[in-house]
Amino acid sequence: MSDAEQPTDDHVPGAEDDEFEPVQVFPEAESMDLRPGADNCYKCSTCDTNCPVAEVDDEFPGPKFQGPEQWRLKRQGDHDIDDSVMKCSNCMRCDSACPSEVPLSQMHNTARGEYVEENMDKFSREYIRNRILANYRRLAPLGAAFPRTANFVMGLSVTKWLGEKTLGITSERDLPEFATETFRAWWTKRGGNATSKKRAREARAKRGDAKVENPDKRIAYFHGCYSNYNTPEVAKALVRVYEHFGYEIMVPEQSCSGTPMFANGMLDDARRAAETNVRELGAAIEDGADIVASCSSCSMSLRQEYPELFDFENTKNVAENTWDAIEYLRVHEDLEGELEGTSVKGEDFAYHAPCHSRNQGLDGQTIEVVDAIDGIDAHDVGDSCSGISGTYGWKAENYETSMKIGEEMFEHMEDADAETGLTECPTCSMQMGHGTGYEIKHTLEVLEAALVGADRDADRRKRQEAG
Amino acid sequence: MAIEDDVLVIGGGLAGVTSALAAAEGGARVRLVTYKQSTLRHASGLIDVLGYTPDGEGPLVDPFDALADLPEGHPYERVGTDAVRDALSFFDDVAGAAYAGEHTDANALVPTHGGTVKPTARYPVSTASGLASDPRDTLLVGFETLPDFEAPLAAAHLEAAGAPFDARGVTVSFPGIVRDDAKVTRYAHLLDRDESVTTGAGETSAREALATTVEARLEGECRVGFPAILGDDYADEVRADLADALGADVFEVPMGPPSLPGMRLEDLLYKALEDAGVRTASGVPVIGYETESESGETARIDHVVVDRHGAEIPHRADQYVLATGGLVGKGVRSERERVFEPIFDCHVPHASDRYDWFVDDVFGEQPYARFGLAPDRELRPLDADGEPEFANLRAAGAVLGGYDFAAEKSGAGVSLATGYVAGTRAAEEVDE
Known part of the structure; x- marks a missing residue:
């Protein structure tokens, strides 16, 4: 705190008597005083x-x-x-x-x-392009409604050429494919919260949990856009891993976390999205749930950027009750103990810690968790940035810079004794795949293979034995 | 449930990393948590032990001769001379070929960017050809866009200081740098990646262009000193290429912050942590602690609380090491009324009147420079009555008081010695 804000100089005679008037070095008091x-x-x-x-x-x-x-x-x-x-x-x-x-x-x-x-000129190509990139969430439902057509059209070189010429979206990258079924569609078809409740109860009974009815074991999943539209396998892995531990999952209404909007200076868009999220997630907290996110930029946004930029009722409450999906299990369950003795058949991973994980103190956790699983290892590829940073590396003018930044990571991935990549951030994953040609997985998918894969095998054996 | 380990080290600078490595070598399962980046990036990368006595005598030829005479309460006095030696050889093992100076107890004299010489016990190999005790004539090269190193001035200063050789300084423009305020990492990256740059002679590689620029200014000197920006990950290779092209030895002059040699040392230490199996978490602060239920004697820390953007994560260990730095690293803080240690509120001896915290002579004996925790010989911080604050907490590095590292040139040495002792003892106690 500066002296101007708290001047209590007891060596100045009579200082206690006078009401302090701060010197206004800088004009205009702002709502956000930096x-x-x-x-x-x-x-x-x-x-x-x-x-x-x-x-x-x-x-x-x-x-x-x-x-x-x-x-x-x-x-x-x-x-x-x-x-x-x-x-x-x-x-x-x-x-x-x-x-x-x-x-x-x-x-x-x-x-x-x-x-x-x-x-910024609101009719400029740059503004329109940035607005489109920042609001991926609004376009994705269209692609997801007709995924095969969308994937086909987006993969055409003429589409990419047009994208670069008309919008300044680099043609060097392949646009992410839409899943044939979104996570939310799968979730609804599966029976939504009611099914999750039932499965969680079964899991708790099977685990011998003291409380089969346990309202404390409830999370609200903030899946974000990417795992809904593009990688529902990550979201499904989260559901299965959490249900394995006896958690009942809620999937509240939600908007984009706001990260791409902050990055493009679209603060009004971000505010609208944040308002929805704080309202819906705040209600879930009222219902006794903690918020869990699988994307490190989504959790970063809810935890840090919301309280820094917005002051809706409940903003702070949502921030304080939001967790990274793996961090939550490490603190609330004996995750490493549970993983001891599990094994996964397959290849080792080259792991990249996303910058937004690093900023949350989570950069070491995937390595630690995978260490506990037999049969596979994750090799840390160092502390460099992947270079894509969400929408940044999609812009034609940034493509080269983005790849230059990523060079160190690509080299370390290729040096590591692994042919598959691992990370928690969707856009880092795009960059890792783009730079090396590797397939990239999410840590939750590895946990699913270790924990739920084993369950499934055991069930199958039991069924066979039964007849 | 808490995240559990045998030893938890709080702080990620030289002292913290050293204690984590020492504890891991002692067989403990160790975790290191660090909030903001350590002040290693402010550091020259030199490993000094003692350059001057607390009375200002020096530069000292042999720092070990002077250790026995240090006043009571000085961190070296607390741990003893043997521990300082053990810590240095521990560092030598960790640093391997990246550092030199272990062949002698005597201090080396390393020219700095101001043209002064600094007495130091170990130095990065990149500075090895530049030692001031080496009689070979020297060309110093500065860059127009890097005003932190004024080569002609530094050369004149070295000569005035009585260096036993001719020193000459020239200023050239750095090929490929266009900004007036390009970051030191930009220079290093250009050379690391040997990017192609455009000069008057056309397009060429960065290393070659730099060598060509400097060669034209060489007048028979057989060693050339550059500010310490010659690469990061591939610094050895950059230096070797330049030396080949110039037909002269090439060395780096340590710079002020932000410092590439400090960053390289940080990388080296974190690589060592990874190899030793130490788990690390960065970017998150320790904000509180709980003690075990009262047992009548000295309190024991049960767990500390790490804040992850509002989520409070308990971390439990058997033994704790506090290595959060001094006034700059914010391991010791001050308000108008008091000086304090912010995590455990350990006792920091200081005058109650803040006008007694400093003296008017800026370069005089500043009391604030010695602010910090007062430990016992086990490095457990003591309370105002001279009793250990906690049975299972030790402190290392600049969070300790009783010494003025800037005046004595003892910062790195104290961090190594106290970090080594704190980590080793912590691991021993886990076993007990």
């Missing part, structure tokens, strides 16, 4: 050395400028936000780099929002 954060910056430049973009892109001035320095410049009134803020990939590594508690990503998010709002 000054204490800016004041904390002592220019050590640690953030700059962690920025994957500044390392490869000569035009990016780095987080120290984008954050505290630009914030100060803006106090002069006649400065626009520098357009270089759009080159920030939103990896948020500067946040955990800073040894002095400067809220760098919050500063980036607000600066980017202001730039888009005030300086």
Whole structure:
């Protein structure tokens, strides 16, 4: 806290008597006061050395400028936000780099929002393209309704060519395929919450849990867009693993977590999405559930960005009760104990910890958890950024930078003794696959194979024995 | 349930990593949790033990001669000279070929970016050809876009300081760098990846372009010093290529923050943690602790609480090591009324009047520089009555008080020695 905010200098005669009037160094009080954060910056430049973009892109001035320095410049009134803020990939590594508690990503998010709002032409190709990328959630249902057609059309080289020419979406990448059945469709067909309740109760009885009726074992799953539309196998793995431990799962209504919107400065869109999520997830918490997410950027958004940027009723409550899916099991169950003695047949994994996992202190957990399973190993490919950062690497103008950032990860993946990749972030997974040609799995799928695969085998044996 | 280990180390700098490695070597299952990035990125990468006595005598030729005379309460006095030696050889094993200096007890004199010389016990191999005791003539090369290293000034300063050789400094433009404020990581990346750059002579590789630029300025010197930005992951290769092309030895001059040699040391240490099977979690703070139910004697920590963006995750261990750094690393903090240690609120001896925390002479003997925990010989922090705060907590590195690492040039050595002792003792006690 700066001296201006808490001046209690007892060496000044009569100081206690006078009501303190802070000196207004900077004009206009804002709703979000970032000054204490800016004041904390002592220019050590640690953030700059962690920025994957500044390392490869000569035009990016780095987080120290984008954050505290630009914030100060803006106090002069006649400065626009520098357009270089759009080159920030939103990896948020500067946040955990800073040894002095400067809220760098919050500063980036607000600066980017202001730039888009005030300086970006709303009819420009860049704005329209960014809006489309940021609102993937709105287009995906169309693709998912006609997945085969959509996948066919998107795979055509003419579509990609058009995408690059008209929208500036790189033609170098293959657009992610839509699943033939979304996770939510599968969930409904499976009988929704009622079925989950029943299965959880059975699992608890089988596990010998003291309480077969146990309202504490309830989670609300924030699946996000990608595991709903593109990789429902990840979402299904979560359901099966949690039910294995006797958890009843709820799947509340939900919107996009907002991550791609923050990254593109579409703060109004993000606010609308966040409002829905906070309302629905808040209600689930009322019903006794904890929130669990399988995508590390979704959990990051709910936990950190919502409270930094929004103040809906319940925002803080939702943030504090949101967990990463594996972290939750490690803390609430004896996950490693449960995994001891399980085995999975198959290949080793080259594991990449996403930046947004790293920022939540979760970078080591997959390695630890997979260690407990016999038959497979996960090899950490180091602390570099994958380079795609959500929508960033999809933009034609960023493609080259994105691949340059990813180079270190690709090399380490190829050096590792594995032919399959492993990560918790959908877009890191796209980049890993794009750079190496490997198939990429989610940690939950490995847990499913170890825990639920074993259950299934046992059931099958039992049935055979019975006759 | 809590995340459980034998030894939990809080803090990810030199002291924390050393204690984690030492505890792992002692057979313990170890976890290291660290909040923000450590101050290793601020560090020169040099491993000093003692350059000057607390009275300002020096530079010392042999730091070990001076250890016995340190005042009571100095971290070296607490752990003893043998422990300092053991810790250094432990570091030598971890660092392997990346560091030099283990052939002698005597301090090496390493030129710094200001043209002063720093007495140090170990130094990265990248600085080895640049030692000030080496009589060979030297060319220092600075870059127009990197004002932190003013080569002609540094050379003049070295000569004025009595270095036994001719030093000359030139400033050139770095091929491939266009920004005035390009990050040091950008320079390192260009050379690491040997990216292609465009110069007056056309398109060529970054290393070749740099060598060509410097060769034109060489006047028979047989060693050339650059600011410490010569690559990151492939620094040895970059240096060797430049040396080949120049026909001269190439060395790096350690720089201020942010520092590539500090980052390389960090990478080396974290690789060692991985190899030793130490589990690490970064980016999340320890915000509290619970003690075991009262047993009448000294309290024991049952578990600590790690905050993950609002979710409180208990971490339990048998033994704990606190290595959260000093005033810069924020392991010791101050308010107007008090100086304190923020996690366990361990006692930090200091004057009650904050006007006694400093003296007006900026380079004088600043009391605040010695702020930190006062430990017993086991490195357990002591309370105001001189009793251990907790039975199973030890402290290491800059969170300890009683020494002024900046004036003594003892920062890395104290972190190594206390980290080594704290980690080793913690593992022994787990066994007991």
